[in-house]
Amino acid sequence: MRVNQILFFLILSLLLTLGCRKEIKRNYIVIGSTIDIDSFNPYLSTSLFTQDILDRVYLRLAVEHEDYRTFTPLLAKRWEWSKDSLQITFYLRNDVYWSDGVKTTAYDVEYSFKAAISPELAWLNAEDIVRNIEDVKALNETTLVVKYRYVYPYQVMDINDVWIVPRHIYEKIPFSEWRKNGFFDHNPVTNGPYKVARWERGQLIELVKNERYFDKNYPKIERVFVKIVPNESNLTLQFLNGEIDVLPSVSPSVADKYGGDKNLKFVKYPHLAYEYIGWNQKNPIFADKKVRQALSYGINVDEIINVILKGNAVRSTSPFPSIFWAHNEKLKPYPYDIQRAKKLLYEAGWRDSDGDGILDKVIDGRKVDFKFTLITNAENQTRKEVAVAIQNDLLKLGVKMEIQLYEFNTFMRHILDRNFDAVLSGWRIATKPDLSSLFHTEAIKSGHNIVSYSNPYFDKLNDSAAVLNNLASAKKIWDEIQEILYEDQPYTFLYEPVRINGISKRIKIETVKMNSISFLFNLHEWELR
Amino acid sequence: MILKRILNAIFLSLGISTVVFLLLRILPSVSFADLYLSPRLSDETIARIKSSYGLDKPVLIQFFVWVKEIAMGNFGFSFIYRKPVIECIFDAFLSTLIIGLPALIYSFGLGIVVGVQLARKKGKAVDKFVSVFLLILYSIPTFWVGIVFILIFSYALGFFPSSGLRSFNFNEMSFVEKIFDLFWHIFLPSFTLGIAPMSAVARFVRSHTLKVLSQTYVKMAKAKGLEERLIFYRHVLPNALLPVVTLFGLYLPVFLAGSVVVEQIFSIPGLGKLAIDSIFKRDYPLTVGITLFVSFIVIFGNLISDILYTIFDPRIRLE
C-alpha cells in the first residue's frame, strides 16, 4: 500500500510541475545551433559559426559586403589613400566604447595587428596579412596609418580582416600564453551592438543590447539567445515548434516538406563553397585526362541535386563558385552522357575483356580492373547519399567503386597524406582568387594539391593572374585558367550547395538580410513583429 | 585488505590511461583537424600551434611530462576548452549525475518493486502480461525510445522540453521555481535512460526471487505454518535481493559515466558527450583525463558491489 501512495504522490507533483509553466511574453529571439562557439577571442577560434557570432559583438574597421569588393564605414568613418597607394589612413570614430567604458581607439587596432601577425600566437589566417602589410601605426586615438608592401587589389580587405580586440584587457597576457588560457572566455569585453551577457558552455549564449553602442537606434531586438542543441532532429523539431526562431542550416527535405507552413520562412542563398570528387592522379587509373572526363560525363549530377538536395544546389563547373566575380560564366556543366563516357573510356584503352561487367586494361604488364575506393567523412549524411548515387552511376559504365567512410580526423589524415584513390569532399573558398594551393605543381608536396595535379601552363597562368592589380584583366586570365581546369578535370566539380536558413515569422522578414558572408549579417537591424 | 583493492583500482586505471595515452598518439590523426578546412593554412602555422601545445616532442617525452604532471596533481589542460581537465570533467560529471542518479534510483527502485510483486503473483495474467511488456522494453534500442518520447511528449503534446538542463530565464527564477524547472528538464532523459536497466532489474529480481521461493527452507517454513507475508518479507526478500548488488556494480558505469546516446539526443552536456567530443577532436589531455576518471569509477563500482556482497552475505568472503 505504501508503494501506491508514493506513486500517487509522484504523479501528483509531476502534474503540478506541468501546470506551473508560465507563459512568458517573448521579446527575445532564439538562434539554434548544433555546435557551440569555441572562444570569444577571435584569434583562437577556428569555426565559421563562431566568427558569425563574434562579428555581432566586435566592430571591424568597415563592413564587408557580399560582393567582397564593397566596404562601408563602421569603426572607421572614412579612409584616404596615399598618392602612391602604398598607404591608407583610416579616420576612426570618436564615440565608440568598449563594454567596460574604455574608449576604442586606433591603439587597439595597432595592438590587434601585432596579435594577428605574432608568430607565437600563430593565427591561422595570418598568412596574407603578414605577407602584404608592412606596418600599422596609430598616430593618435582616431588616426591609423596602414603601410603595405606593394599595391594590390585587396588592401582594404586585408586590413579589415584584422579583428579589433581591447588592448587594455588582452595585453595582460603575452601572445605565447593565449592558447593556454581560458581568460578570454569569461565576460568578454566588446564594442559591437550586442554584448555577451553569459555563456553557458554547450548550452547557450546570451547576447544583450550594448548600452554603450554608438548608434542608439540599434540593436532593435534587445535580447538574443543562441541555443545549442547538438542533435539535429531535435533542433529542427524545436524550430518547427516555435521554440527556436532562427536555424542556420536546414536540411533540404525539411525545407521541402514544411515550405508551406505559415509560421516559418525559409531563406535560400548561394554559398561560397562547392563539392567535388578529387581523383588522385598518382594512381595510374586516373592519370589519363580522358578517364577523368569520362567519369564526369558518367555521373548524373543533376539527378543528385534534384533527388538528394531537393534542388537546393547549383551545378559547379570550376573552383570559383557562380556568385564569385572571377567565375567563368561561359563554361557549361558537363552533361550526363553515358555514351560519350563509354567512348572516352574506350579511347583510353579500357575494355571489358573478361566479360565480368567491369572494365579492365593492361597497365605495366598486368591486367587491372577498373576498381577503386572513394573516401569521404562519416559525419556528413548528404555526402554518404551522394557517394551511393555515384556508385550506382559508375556501375553503369562498368566501373566498380567502393565507398569507405572515415571519422573526420582520420579522413583529414588520409587527405593530407594523399592516401586515397578518390575523395568526395568540398571546399569553402577564400574571398580572393588564388588556386595555387589547390592545383599548383609546387603544392603537391606542401600545400593542398591533394590530387597531385600538374600542368605547367596552369602554373604559369595562375602565378601571373594572382599579382595583377587590374581585376578586369585578371578576370580574363582567370577565365582561361578555368577553361584549362574544365578540360583537365583534376576534380569532377559536382555542385555548389545553396544554404537554407529557417526563420520564424515572428521576425519581420523584410528587415532580415542573409548572405554568403553571414546568416546574421544585419542581426542588429532585425525587428520583431 | 580493502585498502589493497583500492590501491589496485588506482593502479589499474592509471595503467589503462597510459595505454590510452600511447594509443592516442599512435592513432592516425591530424592535430586540430578543423584548422585544415582552410585551404590556405601554411605548414608553418600548424607547426607553431603544435609546438605551443607541446605536441612536437617525441611521444615518450610527452609521456613523462604527463606522468610528472599527474604526480603533482595536475591532470592536464584541455585543448578545446582551455580549462583544466579536472574542471571540464567536474562540470560534465554534474550534468551526468543529475540525469543518472534519478535514473538509477527509479530504475532500481521500481525494478525491485515490480520484480518482487511479479514473483509473488507468478502465473497470473498480470505476471504474464507485465513480463512480456518488460521484455519488449528491454529489447527496444534506447535511442529509438528517446526519439519517440521527444516526438510524443515534447513535440506533439508539449509537456516537456526536448533538450537542455534549464530554461533561459533560470537565473531569474525563485528557488522553488528553479527546482521545478530542473525537474521538468531532467524528466524525459532520466526516464529514457532508466527504462532498459529497470526492466533488466525487474526480470532479474523476479527470476531470482522465484528461485529463492522454491528453495527448501522456504518450503519448510510454509510447512511449519508461518504466515506467508512474514516468510516473504523476512526471509525470502533479503536473500533474493542480494544479487541485485552485483547488478548495481554492473550498471553503475551506465549511470555515472553518462550514456552517450541519451546525452546526444537530449543535448545534455554530460560526461559521455564530453568523452566522445574529446576523442573525435583528439583533445589528448581531456581524453586521457576522462579515461582515468571513468575507469576508476568502473573499477571502484565493482569493488563496492563486491564489498556490499560480503557485508550482506556472511557465507561469502573475499579472497
Add this chain to the structure above:
Amino acid sequence: MIARKKIFWVSIFVVFYLVLADLIAPFDPIMSLDRENLSSLPPLTRVYEINLKDGGKVIAFDYVKQGEFVYYTQKFSRGRVKLEDLKNVRSLLFVFGTDNLGRDVLSRTIYGGKISLLVGIIASFIALFVGLIVGVFAGYFGGIIDKVLMRITDVFLAFPKLFLVLVVVSLSSGQTIFSLILILGLLSWMGIARFTRAEFLKLKNMEFVLALEAIGFPDLKIALRHILPNAILPSLVNMPLLIGDLILTESILSFIGFGVQPPTPTWGSMISEAEKSLLSTWWLPIPPGILISATVLIMNWASEIEE
C-alpha cells in the same frame, strides 16, 4: 519448452531467414529502380513499371491508355509511349515506402536483417570463443595464470568502449564489416569469461569432483569430461541473449557513426540514417526498429529458462 528446444527452433528460423532473405526481398536493397521518381515515397505507395518491347522501362505514378498511346505521369514530368511498343505494365507496391535514394525500405530491412544477424552471430561466436578459453584456463590452472587472466579481463571491462572502437577501426584501415564484428566480439567476451571461471571454480569444489579425484581419476580427464561441459553450458544457453545484445550494440555504434559502409544496410545504420531526416521521412526508422526489437525479444525469450 525448455531452453534447449527453444534455441533449436530459433536457430532453424534464423538459418531459414539467412538463406531466404535475398529471395523474399521484393526489390534490390542496394540500387533503386529509378532514383529520381521513387525517392522518399511514403508507405503503401503504388507505382507502375511500364515495360517496353525493346527492354526499356519507365516508372510512373499513374498511366492511362488513350488511342495509340499510353500517357504516364512521373514525379516531375509526364510522357507517353506508343501502344505498339508496350510489352506490359507491372504494378509495384512499396509496403514501407522508400528512402531518400529511392530504395525499398522493406527490402532493405529484410536484407539488412541478414547482415545484422550475421554480424551478431559471428561476433557472438568470437566473444564466446575468447571468453570460454579465458574462463576455462583461469578456472583450471588457477594461481598466477588465473590472476593474470582476470586482470586482463578487468582492463577490458574498464577500458572506455568508444575508445576501443576507435582504435580497432583506425588500425584496421577503416570501417569494414570485419572490424565491426571484431569490435563487437572484443567488447563482449569479458562477461562470459568471468562467469565461466566462476562456474568452473564452483564445480571444481563440488562433491562429485572430489570423489572422482579420490578414486584416482586424472585431473585433465575430470576437467574435460565432467567439469568443462557443465561450465560452458550456461554460456551456450545464453548465446541468443548475447546475440540480441550485440545487435543492439551494433545499432548504437551505427548511431554514433561507426557502423558499416554504405550502401550496405544494417538495421542499426538504417535507424541512424533515418534519425537525421525524421521529420520529413518519418516511416524510415520504424521497420528496422520494430525488427531489432522483435529479434532481441525472440533471442531473450529463447534464453529464458521456464520454471
